[in-house]
Amino acid sequence: MTKIPAVRYLLQAFNLFVFMALIAAFSAGPSVRQLDDGLAVITLAFGHAGQPVRACHVRTPDELAALAPNMRAPMDCPRERSTIKVELEMDGKIILDLTIPPPGAFKDQGVDVYQNVEVPVGRHEFTVRMNDNALVDGYTYTDSYTVDLAPAQLLFIDFNQRIGGFTFN
Numbered sequence: 001m002t003k004i005p006a007v008r009y010l011l012q013a014f015n016l017f018v019f020m021a022l023i024a025a026f027s028a029g030p031s032v033r034q035l036d037d038g039l040a041v042i043t044l045a046f047g048h049a050g051q052p053v054r055a056c057h058v059r060t061p062d063e064l065a066a067l068a069p070n071m072r073a074p075m076d077c078p079r080e081r082s083t084i085k086v087e088l089e090m091d092g093k094i095i096l097d098l099t100i101p102p103p104g105a106f107k108d109q110g111v112d113v114y115q116n117v118e119v120p121v122g123r124h125e126f127t128v129r130m131n132d133n134a135l136v137d138g139y140t141y142t143d144s145y146t147v148d149l150a151p152a153q154l155l156f157i158d159f160n161q162r163i164g165g166f167t168f169n
Contacts (some may be wrong), residue, residue: 049110
């Protein structure tokens with residue numbers, strides 16, 4: 001069994017001390033501010049598939065006869081989805097206006113929305129509108145919410161089709 005010189009232990013202790021001092025210096029080092037004083041963040045985030053661009057069509061017997069036997073489905077329904085239009089309004093002023101076409105080779109997939117907007121703190125009224133149906137003029141969903149925002153507060157706006165609209169958290 002060989003003896004390890006005492007100098008080696010001293011060098012290891014010195015290296016550990018330097019490493020720990022660097023970690024302590026950087027952890028207490030310059031502070032990082034993600035958001036200025038007097039601002040809050042509104043996050044609009046949801047995933048949604050628009051409605052079909054047209055209604056299903058019931059094929060007539062003549063149309064069915066003209067098709068190959070393996071293609072004779074009685075209903076002709078489109079795969080293509082409607083473009084999603086979203087508008088976020090704060091105190092009567094539009095702060096976010098999005099028009100998102102459906103992705104996919106056949107334009108048949110849902111869209112994912114994730115947008116952050118910095119707003120001043122204080123009491124505000126938010127209105128969110130969305131149209132997910134190309135057959136309808138105007139907006140198919142509209143919700144409003146009044147909130148008193150604190151500095152660095154996050155207001156999360158989500159869409160849930162099962163409950164029939166937007167939620168504000």
